[in-house]
Amino acid sequence: MYGSDKVPDDSERTAFRRAEKQYKLYYESNSKKKKQPKHVDLSDVLDFKNILESSNNNGEIPPGIVALSSNFGLPVFRLENRPGFYFIPEALSIEEQCRWIKESLISFPQPPNRTNHNAFYGRIHDLFSAAKERKFLESSKDDDDDTKEWKLVEEDQRNYDVSLAHNKIPDALCELAKRMASPAMPNGEEFKPEAAIVNYFGLGDTLGGHLDDMEKDWSRPIVSMSLGCKAIFLLGGKSREDPPLAMFLRSGDVVLMAGEARECYHGVPRIFTDKENADISHLELQFSQEEDCCFLEYIQTSRININIRQVF
Ligand code: OGA
Ligand code: MN
Numbered sequence: 149m150y151g152s153d154k155v156p157d158d159s160e161r162t163a164f165r166r167a168e169k170q171y172k173l174y175y176e177s178n179s180k181k182k183k184q185p186k187h188v189d190l191s192d193v194l195d196f197k198n199i200l201e202s203s204n205n206n207g208e209i210p211p212g213i214v215a216l217s218s219n220f221g222l223p224v225f226r227l228e229n230r231p232g233f234y235f236i237p238e239a240l241s242i243e244e245q246c247r248w249i250k251e252s253l254i255s256f257p258q259p260p261n262r263t264n265h266n267a268f269y270g271r272i273h274d275l276f277s278a279a280k281e282r283k284f285l286e287s288s289k290d291d292d293d294d295t296k297e298w299k300l301v302e303e304d305q306r307n308y309d310v311s312l313a314h315n316k317i318p319d320a321l322c323e324l325a326k327r328m329a330s331p332a333m334p335n336g337e338e339f340k341p342e343a344a345i346v347n348y349f350g351l352g353d354t355l356g357g358h359l360d361d362m363e364k365d366w367s368r369p370i371v372s373m374s375l376g377c378k379a380i381f382l383l384g385g386k387s388r389e390d391p392p393l394a395m396f397l398r399s400g401d402v403v404l405m406a407g408e409a410r411e412c413y414h415g416v417p418r419i420f421t422d423k424e425n426a427d428i429s430h431l432e433l434q435f436s437q438e439e440d441c442c443f444l445e446y447i448q449t450s451r452i453n454i455n456i457r458q459v460f
Pocket of ligand 2: 414
């Protein structure tokens with residue numbers, strides 16, 4: 149899935165890499181002042197929020213984009229030149245967004261689910277409550293129980309190993325994924341959610357261009373949900389030389405990648421945590437109660453991506 153890009157040194161020169169660099173966070177080099185992000189021209193970034201608005205207002209949508217209706221009542225857009233790619237703007241209600249943000253922070257990282265931290269720290273219980281108490285982690289490599297887990301992750305196996313202990317995907321998340329996947333499913337078949345990956349992004353974090361190629365049947369969609377701060381998503385072509393299309397992903401947006409789109413390079417070069425770009429005021433309102441301040445604090449500088457896959 150990730151980090152397997154066998155591209156030699158001149159990878160900087162592919163069209164995909166150039167686009168990543170164009171949108172990535174860089175800071176101005178004047179050292180005296182507080183770190184100042186370099187200005188980025190966002191005028192070429194496709195914005196499905198505007199497209200949805202204009203589609204709702206007067207039915208007008210830009211050339212190359214096709215509007216479909218879905219069986220769940222929301223407009224779905226697809227791209228003429230990227231068959232198998234679907235964009236469902238504002239697919240999740242505010243309540244759903246908050247629910248899955250909370251679950252992503254509290255329950256999804258709980259053992260036996262594995263996280264990227266396991267390689268260094270072994271099993272970590274109650275990560276979010278520890279973070280709330282400003283606790284820091286120390287490596288526990290001598291712990292017998294943890295060593296086993298540690299080895300498995302360190303090898304960075306790129307496969308799905310069902311023999312590894314894991315928690316079930318919550319039923320509500322499966323139902324949500326099935327519903328969202330339907331526009332990309334062949335003739336009324338039902339999507340089977342079999343694996344879920346959760347990506348956590350802070351400011352400056354990126355997900356490099358990649359293909360998700362470990363699933364057996366590429367006709368089945370990957371259902372990808374965005375939560376928290378707005379991001380830029382790059383959808384390339386089958387070669388890294390194909391110039392990618394840049395689009396915004398906001399909290400509540402869902403993207404489907406099926407069929408030919410499964411062969412397209414994609415990645416996330418940027419998230420925005422500043423007030424005018426993050427687009428999370430609805431979440432700030434929803435998390436404004438005292439008891440939710442930890443979620444508010446987290447999500448104001450973070451993005452979470454949950455992607456659900458049919459593997460077998
Ligand atoms: C992935 C992926 C996209 C995103 O995890 O494979 O492509 O929006 N994520 O974070
Ligand atoms: Mn991917």
